Amino acid sequence: MTIGRRPLLAAPALLLAGRAFAQGAAQGTPIKVGSLMPLTGVAASAGNSAKAALELAVELINTPQPDLAAMPLMATAGFPAIGGRPLQLVMADQQGNPSVAQNQALRLITQERVVALTGAYQSGLTLTASAIAERHGIPFVNGESVATNLTERGFQWFFRTTPIGPDIAAIYMEFLQQVRVGGRPVAKIAIVNENTEYGTSIADVIRRTAEGRGVSIALQIPYAANSADVSAQVLQLKEAQPDVVIFISYTSDAILYARTMRAQGYRPPVLIGDNSGFSDDSFVQSAGDIAQGLINRSAFDASRPGSNAFKINALYKTRTGREMDDTTARIMQGFLVACDAINRAGSTQPAAIQAALRATDLKPEQLIMGYRGVKFDAKGQNINASVLLVQLRGRDYVSVYPADTATAQLELPYKGWE
Amino acid sequence: MSASITAPARSAGRLVFAAFVLLALLVWPLLVENVFYQRVGALVMLAALSASAWNLVGGYAGQISIGHVLFFGCGAYASLLGFTWFEWPPIMGAPFGIALSLLLAVLVGLPTLRLKGHYFSMATIALAELARIIVVNSPSLGGGVGISGPAIPRSMADLSFISPLPYYYIFGAVLAVLLLFTWWMGRARMGFYLRAIRGQERAARSLGVPAQRYKLYALLVSAGFTSLAGSLYAAMVGFVDPDSGLGILLSVKMVIVSALGGAGTLFGPLVGAAILVPLEEFTNAAFGGDGTGITYVVYGAIIMLISRYAPGGLAEILARLKAWGARHAR
Numbered sequence: 205m206t207i208g209r210r211p212l213l214a215a216p217a218l219l220l221a222g223r224a225f226a227q228g229a230a231q232g233t234p235i236k237v238g239s240l241m242p243l244t245g246v247a248a249s250a251g252n253s254a255k256a257a258l259e260l261a262v263e264l265i266n267t268p269q270p271d272l273a274a275m276p277l278m279a280t281a282g283f284p285a286i287g288g289r290p291l292q293l294v295m296a297d298q299q300g301n302p303s304v305a306q307n308q309a310l311r312l313i314t315q316e317r318v319v320a321l322t323g324a325y326q327s328g329l330t331l332t333a334s335a336i337a338e339r340h341g342i343p344f345v346n347g348e349s350v351a352t353n354l355t356e357r358g359f360q361w362f363f364r365t366t367p368i369g370p371d372i373a374a375i376y377m378e379f380l381q382q383v384r385v386g387g388r389p390v391a392k393i394a395i396v397n398e399n400t401e402y403g404t405s406i407a408d409v410i411r412r413t414a415e416g417r418g419v420s421i422a423l424q425i426p427y428a429a430n431s432a433d434v435s436a437q438v439l440q441l442k443e444a445q446p447d448v449v450i451f452i453s454y455t456s457d458a459i460l461y462a463r464t465m466r467a468q469g470y471r472p473p474v475l476i477g478d479n480s481g482f483s484d485d486s487f488v489q490s491a492g493d494i495a496q497g498l499i500n501r502s503a504f505d506a507s508r509p510g511s512n513a514f515k516i517n518a519l520y521k522t523r524t525g526r527e528m529d530d531t532t533a534r535i536m537q538g539f540l541v542a543c544d545a546i547n548r549a550g551s552t553q554p555a556a557i558q559a560a561l562r563a564t565d566l567k568p569e570q571l572i573m574g575y576r577g578v579k580f581d582a583k584g585q586n587i588n589a590s591v592l593l594v595q596l597r598g599r600d601y602v603s604v605y606p607a608d609t610a611t612a613q614l615e616l617p618y619k620g621w622e
Numbered sequence: 623m624s625a626s627i628t629a630p631a632r633s634a635g636r637l638v639f640a641a642f643v644l645l646a647l648l649v650w651p652l653l654v655e656n657v658f659y660q661r662v663g664a665l666v667m668l669a670a671l672s673a674s675a676w677n678l679v680g681g682y683a684g685q686i687s688i689g690h691v692l693f694f695g696c697g698a699y700a701s702l703l704g705f706t707w708f709e710w711p712p713i714m715g716a717p718f719g720i721a722l723s724l725l726l727a728v729l730v731g732l733p734t735l736r737l738k739g740h741y742f743s744m745a746t747i748a749l750a751e752l753a754r755i756i757v758v759n760s761p762s763l764g765g766g767v768g769i770s771g772p773a774i775p776r777s778m779a780d781l782s783f784i785s786p787l788p789y790y791y792i793f794g795a796v797l798a799v800l801l802l803f804t805w806w807m808g809r810a811r812m813g814f815y816l817r818a819i820r821g822q823e824r825a826a827r828s829l830g831v832p833a834q835r836y837k838l839y840a841l842l843v844s845a846g847f848t849s850l851a852g853s854l855y856a857a858m859v860g861f862v863d864p865d866s867g868l869g870i871l872l873s874v875k876m877v878i879v880s881a882l883g884g885a886g887t888l889f890g891p892l893v894g895a896a897i898l899v900p901l902e903e904f905t906n907a908a909f910g911g912d913g914t915g916i917t918y919v920v921y922g923a924i925i926m927l928i929s930r931y932a933p934g935g936l937a938e939i940l941a942r943l944k945a946w947g948a949r950h951a952r
Contacts, residue, residue, distance in 0.1 A: 357773035
């Protein structure tokens, strides 16, 4: 039986090899890297964007990309330090369920024999899936989950590239400090946050960071997400007249706030909208015109021609027809860091990859994200993860802070509809 | 043919068959070295455990609860809150989860068991959803983020194993206790009462069956075991959030697993779990990259086929096949 089957198996392999030879692509047994993403369920659209980005990453790594030579593994085909073997992505659907995430992590480790895992999008699922990787001694690189406790567990095999709550709060405070030096008052800060996990946790960390720097939050207005009316909250702001307002809202609320502020003619001098709802394309399309000068955070800036982010975004756009968003880019960055470590390990041994991850020291020009770099502390958190601030101009966000990576000049005060 | 076999011989044959099945259940995970299959086995036991617990109320007593996740969630949250607040091994929270579940079962059961048919089902859905919303809005219960167990096992008591085998045997042992109870109950007065209630509650009442009380007894036992299943789940997975511990899909899964195998039969839930859980895992593994969501298509098809053609599940189909065989043997 076995002998009879071999020629059959060999035929497609030969075809593949022929194609690979023609393109100068990687050769040898593929090295498998697993990724756990929500391909079904409520977060399926994010998971499928990530899937497209990771498939793009595999294609770029497996074929020489002279245009992206600044990034690790791009100039060559496959893993040059491991005999040029190609990369193979094994995607698994975690279905938004913590138990399924564990099953799939176990399957990828024991059945598919992946050498490293990435994912798993929602913080709770990253938590359970990485516990399986930890027990089996397989490196787990996360690029997107922000729950602080993930890197507080004392794990030896868990690494995270994304900035987390404290990093976000820190950039807001540094930015406001600079605005103050620039001559604008920023003493009176108001936070308006939706009252579930996202809004509450970000508001808390901003408050703690501010207080740690001797700045007090004058006013905090929590509200129920998906409100039908927010005029009471806007009136409250209008009366208090804060110097800075920070919104932490999902899309529908973000749009509603922009419209209500327009209706009541209220414009704070500095308006910050924290990522989520304000980064959503539907916010920009439907309320962008009345929120000019809004400041938002992002760590992915594809607006500078010639940058890695610009090129990757262009490739992603031809593939999917969509712009790459911040979350997708962070997921892709985590995956690329894992692949770079595998190559530097020069082996598919888990311990060698773990050691390579610990020795990771990537520079800004080697990344697609606008981080200061990638370097892990003893807990596995990227100490060079950083956030950019962008400002809404027309229907585009342009990068305005920090100054060294900015592509446009910061414009204050907030213009709104003018 | 079958008519010529004497009754003792038939029951001896059944005993041999049962012994064989039991032996197979005990031994197969040791023969399979693949850890993923072993874990699927453990999940089959867990699904069979919660579905068998549901079966007491939904199958035997015919009161279709679609809010059983309420008790599952009590167990899961009690385990992990015990760890979060007092650093207990997760399983130490199980008795508290069970106690809370029993209390809730009384509170829920007294008013809702008076309701009939789909009113009872709707009331249970509402209560479970209420519990989920309360947890989402309570930061002390982990809110929407959820709570986790010990990241790194501290001792054996944490029930945190690398191999899925211990889970398989622990879940299996609890399931065996529950099935023994169910078997005993089926032959005792309680079983007859419950079947009478399921058949025609008004008639049962008029014959003097204390329907309200026995339905509540069934709900209490069911809630206790469902809660224990929740605690064991939490010990294995080490994390629970409102969706995975109190989401309505879990309640629905208990119903589907029981209905597929045969609601109101002793081994129906185990058979249902042994079919559905591997199906779910293997379709996900096979289509993980591309044809995702096929699991839900299969679920939907099973619900439609069972409710249209065999409301009694596989047990009914088996009985029909036997009857057909007997007719044609003559």
